[in-house]
Amino acid sequence: MAVNETNTPVKSQENTHQNTLTFEDQVIKKIAGIAANEIKGILSMSGGFMSGLTDRFRSTEDITKGINAEVGEKQVALDLKVIVE
Structure with a gap:
């Protein structure tokens, strides 16, 4: 901020950035x-079916199998398909 001759603050024109x-x-x-593991x-x-078929050809397990995610601006929606005890 700059100060004029009467010692009152003067607003300078600065670029403002909005971070997202x-x-x-x-x-x-x-x-x-x-987290589910x-x-x-x-x-x-x-x-x-397709996930099970592709797992047969992979050497490692897909950690995202059974998870659907929708990411919004302020929230996330998760759908989990799990097998429980």
């Missing part, structure tokens, strides 16, 4: 998958 933080759906799905009582995630 966004997450991809896949990132949220991975976080939810890791930590919950007692959840045996596995159920991804459906």
Whole structure:
């Protein structure tokens, strides 16, 4: 801020930036998958026919199997398909 001769503050013209933080759906799905693996009582995630078929050809398990995520501006909606004890 600049000060004029009468010692009162004068507003300077500064650029203001509005910061936003966004997450991809896949990132949220991975976080939810890791969290679901930590919950007692959840045996596995159920991804459906295509997920089961692709798992046969992979060497590692897909952590996002059975998770659908919709990321909005202020909230996230998660759908989990799990097999419980």
